[in-house]
Amino acid sequence: MTSILIKNKVLQEIDLIPEDRLIDLYNFIHDFRLGLEKSQKTNNKPISAFAGCWQDMPDEIFNDFTTEIKQRRQQAFTRRRGDESIAR
Template sequence: MNKYLMREKVIKEIELIPLEKLNEVYNFVHFLRIGLEENKVNKEKILSFAGCWNDMSDEMFDDFMEDIGQRRREAFLGRRNETSIG
């Protein structure tokens, strides 16, 4: 179905909604639109990091990944110990 026909169908459905429900419809549509815009911005931010490690040697990258893994293990171990019932 083409986008113009779909838009018309949505508009016709909205016109049939009771006035007291329009605020809910507006909030839902607004949420969808804003969510899509924010998702696009987040995707662009994430993609800006693509290839940032290309100039790193394999050895340096392996060391970096090991360091990250170690930091995560320590961080999660600390959280697990803090939430333990003891």
């Protein structure tokens, strides 16, 4: 469905709302839009903002860290594969 068709359908539905309930509808739409705007602002942090965040970490600690991450991922995925094979 195209956005124009959807907007027309929304407007048709709005025309069917009793006048004494329009303020409730307005408040709902307004709050919904503000929520969308807020979530878009918080999710727009560029990934480049994290660039270099570990550059001050000594090589030995960084290597230990990455090794531990690999081990934890292997353990997690091994357990998950085992759980998936169990019939429920």
